[in-house]
Amino acid sequence: MSKYSIIVPAYNEEKTLRLFYNAVTPLFATLQEDYEIIFVNDGSTDGTEVVLEELAEQDNKVKVCSFSRNFGQQAALLCGMELSCGDAVIAMDADLQDPPEVALQMIEKWKEGYDIVHGKRRKRRGDGLFKKATASLFYGFTRKITGLDLPQNVGDFKLYSRRVVDTLLSMNEHDRLLRAQTGWVGFKQTFVEFDRPERVAGSTHYTVKKMVRLAQAGIFPNTEYTLTLPIKLGLLFGFCSAACLITFIVLACSGIDFGGLTAWLFPFIGGLVSILLVCQGLANMHTAMIYREVQNRPKYIIDKRINFDK
Numbered sequence: 001m002s003k004y005s006i007i008v009p010a011y012n013e014e015k016t017l018r019l020f021y022n023a024v025t026p027l028f029a030t031l032q033e034d035y036e037i038i039f040v041n042d043g044s045t046d047g048t049e050v051v052l053e054e055l056a057e058q059d060n061k062v063k064v065c066s067f068s069r070n071f072g073q074q075a076a077l078l079c080g081m082e083l084s085c086g087d088a089v090i091a092m093d094a095d096l097q098d099p100p101e102v103a104l105q106m107i108e109k110w111k112e113g114y115d116i117v118h119g120k121r122r123k124r125r126g127d128g129l130f131k132k133a134t135a136s137l138f139y140g141f142t143r144k145i146t147g148l149d150l151p152q153n154v155g156d157f158k159l160y161s162r163r164v165v166d167t168l169l170s171m172n173e174h175d176r177l178l179r180a181q182t183g184w185v186g187f188k189q190t191f192v193e194f195d196r197p198e199r200v201a202g203s204t205h206y207t208v209k210k211m212v213r214l215a216q217a218g219i220f221p222n223t224e225y226t227l228t229l230p231i232k233l234g235l236l237f238g239f240c241s242a243a244c245l246i247t248f249i250v251l252a253c254s255g256i257d258f259g260g261l262t263a264w265l266f267p268f269i270g271g272l273v274s275i276l277l278v279c280q281g282l283a284n285m286h287t288a289m290i291y292r293e294v295q296n297r298p299k300y301i302i303d304k305r306i307n308f309d310k
């Protein structure tokens with residue numbers, strides 16, 4: 001008999017958690033196999049903790065882990081994986097945007113021998129135009145510069161086999177985007193398609209700032225492109241300035257009025273300074289990331305656990 005671990009990051013989800021529990025448990029009960037639901041309360045400030053304590057009280061398959069503050073969805077997923085003991089681990093959002101019946105299809109695929117089963121969004125009713133456009137840009141750009149197999153329209157709704165979970169846990173990065181890491185680990189992967197509904201209650205917790213942070217975690221640990229970019233830009237700018245200089249000399253020798261060198265100097269220096277600052281900024285971002293790795297602080301801090309064996 002297999003055991004499944006469902007891991008659910010929850011940040012201010014007091015309105016959705018009972019609905020999630022009521023939708024998921026009857027479905028998993030039909031499997032007649034063992035399962036656990038690990039809710040990771042990511043430093044919620046609403047009644048999430050109270051609701052989770054009530055659910056854990058009524059059902060010992062519900063396990064709850066609360067963080068000392070908000071560490072982010074990726075940290076919550078990582079924690080859920082660390083605490084899980086299932087043969088397969090399924091990551092789902094608390095807001096029922098990841099339909100529970102699709103999780104059962106993922107289990108079928110796992111039984112066929114796949115190690116990672118991605119939930120692929122066919123339609124995204126819950127997401128606005130801005131989110132769809134920025135996501136599409138991010139995936140295209142990141143795929144190009146990292147060379148990672150980062151499928152379009154795939155989020156964190158996935159099933160991972162135990163050996164994939166163990167591999168992901170052995171990767172020690174502090175800044176991580178699981179979606180990028182699954183592209184890196186390999187193994188046999190497949191998709192289950194679904195139409196993504198709207199949130200069952202409440203609204204998204206992803207601010208633009210959080211999305212930018214997530215994008216950085218997907219890009220910087222996975223590429224050296226941003227470090228070699230200054231060389232390419234430097235060569236390009238050097239080539240352009242040499243071409244300008246030659247043009248000026250030719251124009252000056254031919255007596256043609258081109259507005260004088262000083263008229264060209266301001267945009268030229270402005271362009272140069274902006275390129276230098278962008279390159280410096282990219283290098284700083286890498287440095288900040290290395291600094292976080294060297295500091296080696298915990299990736300999250302657990303405040304409380306309920307229903308875990310030890």
Ligand code: UDP
Binds near residue numbers: 011094204
């Ligand atoms: N979440 C979290 N920590 C955060 C933000 C979100 O644990 O800092 C959880 C949230 O409770 C939900 C999942 O991550 O279960 C996805 O978040 P959300 O629905 O806000 O994102 P969206 O679906 O809009 O991308």
Ligand code: MG
Binds near residue numbers: 093095097199204
């Ligand atoms: Mg959502």
